[in-house]
Ligand SMILES: NC(=O)C1=CN([C@@H]2O[C@H](COP(=O)(O)OP(=O)(O)OC[C@H]3O[C@@H](n4cnc5c(N)ncnc54)[C@H](O)[C@@H]3O)[C@@H](O)[C@H]2O)C=CC1
């Protein structure tokens with residue numbers, strides 16, 4: 001089998017560094033390139049592959065690569081556009097995208113196979129498949145709430161995973177997520193409307209990523225918690241997605257659940 005060639009964007013970042021290390025250790029992969037933004041590109045030569053601050057230039061030296069991008073929204077949109085133009089593929093894990101930026105990814109995915117997922121763990125993606133069933137079985141008497149905890153360096157809130165889980169709950173209810181989400185409660189807020197999904201954010205220390213979905217009912221409650229023990233969990237999912245993408249055609253913006261269902 002041919003090794004899957006990957007290029008890691010943001011290779012000096014928390015996720016980028018983990019991805020590069022795991023790709024180098026994977027016998028089915030070749031770490032073909034690493035990219036960082038200018039001023040953050042120290043030590044790139046140590047990866048022993050094509051490197052630089054321009055993804056276009058790095059890809060110019062390679063053929064048929066999968067770019068793995070866990071960086072920042074603007075950077076990931078640029079990656080998707082470059083990959084679409086150059087005929088490569090991309091796995092994107094970046095969160096905090098605006099609606100317009102998500103549409104840009106969708107547009108780029110018409111020209112190149114691109115997978116975007118706010119969480120690359122198997123556990124969260126299986127949970128996304130189970131939640132609609134729970135919502136429907138429990139019915140209207142159960143209030144839906146969401147809580148996430150992450151390390152203090154995280155830039156976006158709520159986490160991309162929390163948004164995705166809450167959107168999944170809203171969809172199962174037939175509600176419009178933007179109309180029912182409540183990301184902040186303070187003061188004399190009155191009784192909780194039943195058509196609401198609270199999404200609360202905690203930040204501190206070095207927490208890798210915890211997500212809890214609550215179903216508050218009469219006389220009982222269900223809490224489902226997913227805890228990521230390390231970033232390797234997400235990185236392994238992204239490398240699996242890179243290999244899977246080799247067999248996919250452009251046309252839709254793939255999700256990690258597409259991989260699990262195939
Ligand atoms: N989908 C998933 O499973 C996961 C997603 N994430 C998301 O991944 C993103 C990155 O997270 P971390 O690694 O913790 O952040 P980080 O800040 O440690 O790393 C980001 C890296 O990207 C680099 N970068 C930024 N703009 C760039 C550009 N234009 N070109 C090249 N490199 C650029 C930065 O210099 C930095 O080294 C966040 O959006 C986070 O929410 C994080 C963990 C798991």
Ligand SMILES: O=C(O)C1=N[C@H](C(=O)O)C[C@H](O)C1
Nearest residue numbers: 095118119154159160161209
């Ligand atoms: O920034 C992080 O660290 C993480 N971000 C993702 C998110 O926003 O959901 C996934 C994971 O929980 C870690």
